[in-house]
Amino acid sequence: MDQHTTYSVQLYIYDLSRGMARQLSPIMLGKQLDGIWHTSIVVYGEEFFYGGVGISSCPPGGTMLGSPDSVVELGNTEVNEEIFMEYLSSLGESSYRGDRYRLFEHNCNTFTNEVAQFLTGHKIPSHITDLPSEVLSTPFGQVLRPILDSIHIAPPGGNVINGHNNHS
Template identity: 55%
Template sequence: MSSDSSPVQVYVYDLSGGLARAMSQGILGRQIDGVWHTGIVAFGQEYFFGGTTGIEACAPGGTILGNPTQKVDLGVTEIPFDVFMDYLHELAQTSFRAETYHLFHHNCNNFSSEVAQFLTGKDIPSHITSLPQDVLSTPFGAMIQPFVESMHVQGGHSPFQSSNNPPN
């Protein structure tokens, strides 16, 4: 690996704490295994998108969600850290500003998908990105939409510091 390369993973968290797996069949009429939040881990930090502050970063597994349910290896990026930070900064100013967040249509999983493809050319698992539409297509999904949209993940900080070096 060159000095600019970094392993890339998607960290997957179940916001329902197992309730989706246990109760979805009876409530939705279809089985879902979790209500997924994702973050991309690269250059020693976890990057994610939320509706409170937009793009955030923290130590891997450092959100209020604790340890991820699953870690998916996406490969290694050869994108230099400073190019990655420029890319994130551009996203933070355009398509992933805090006010653009929508739990079902423009969320952390859309962010993780886009960043994963930028860094590795690979996408995050499709069952994660298709979940909102799967849920909304059920009668109960339409009923719970206002409640679910109030969920946000916090616990990071802005990744845009004056340094062009990866965090330790």
């Protein structure tokens, strides 16, 4: 068959602060942050995300965070679901194991940025990937860092994907 099937790829964006970052960041950090972003990739009718337990999936909008605050269309992919799941399994066994999660350097947004490029060739919006360095560039961010580094954010409500668990 000559026809290539394409699949829509979306970025779900959640503000973990539920609007508090927008209100409090000028006071606490001395600069305006629009949110504390958690992102996930939606493709093949599933939502995929990374946190302290590793790579997980659920039906779109199925985490405890509910509906996303915004959705960005990242484009289409010709990568089929089987190849994608093999790719996720290899990520889950290596760079995206749960114990590799770091709030500032290696988080849900690092994951969605890498997956978005694999699927579509496009990165996720830079205001999301630049957020950690913006926070750390402030005196308050430096004070908060040891506390925030010890937190592992993992929205419950998904199936953990790893090399030993076939996703159906």
